[in-house]
Amino acid sequence: MGDGTRVTALNYISRATGEEKQLVLAGIFVQIGLLPNSDFLKNSGVALSPRGEIEVNAKGETSLVGVFAAGDVTTVPYKQIIIAMGEGSKASLSAFDHLIRTPIPSAKIAVLA
Ligand SMILES: Cc1cc2nc3c(=O)[nH]c(=O)nc-3n(C[C@H](O)[C@H](O)[C@H](O)COP(=O)(O)OP(=O)(O)OC[C@H]3O[C@@H](n4cnc5c(N)ncnc54)[C@H](O)[C@@H]3O)c2cc1C
Numbered sequence: 738m739g740d741g742t743r744v745t746a747l748n749y750i751s752r753a754t755g756e757e758k759q760l761v762l763a764g765i766f767v768q769i770g771l772l773p774n775s776d777f778l779k780n781s782g783v784a785l786s787p788r789g790e791i792e793v794n795a796k797g798e799t800s801l802v803g804v805f806a807a808g809d810v811t812t813v814p815y816k817q818i819i820i821a822m823g824e825g826s827k828a829s830l831s832a833f834d835h836l837i838r839t840p841i842p843s844a845k846i847a848v849l850a
Pocket of ligand 1: 817
């Protein structure tokens, strides 16, 4: 909520009770980036964690053969740039490794960043 020039309050719904509440305050710090954008994978065969992160193993493999994932959208701990970069490299190498061992050239593969 605001008065046209500054923030005056925050309206929210309590997770515990579902009740709508208002907190009067003078400012807010917004923390973003905690919600994985993985809705499109629901019912795809790619397993998601209870938080909606794509479950990956140490090679970036998902539960669906030929599908690899990396970065913040996965279950990898510590969501940081350098980790996402390394995980992306790892998933790419795993995808390459998968392809050279896959006899059918048209096998489906997706690297999700
Ligand atoms: C506010 C904030 C501050 C941060 N500060 C730091 C910091 O100081 N140092 C640090 O190391 N890390 C920091 N991070 C974390 C860092 O930004 C992430 O760890 C990193 O960007 C993860 O890279 P990623 O490629 O996995 O995901 P992202 O950078 O989120 O990239 C995912 C991309 O996929 C796109 N996308 C999403 N859904 C779809 C779709 N369905 N189809 C096509 N494209 C799609 C998105 O638009 C986006 O471009 C910060 C994050 C936030 C939110």
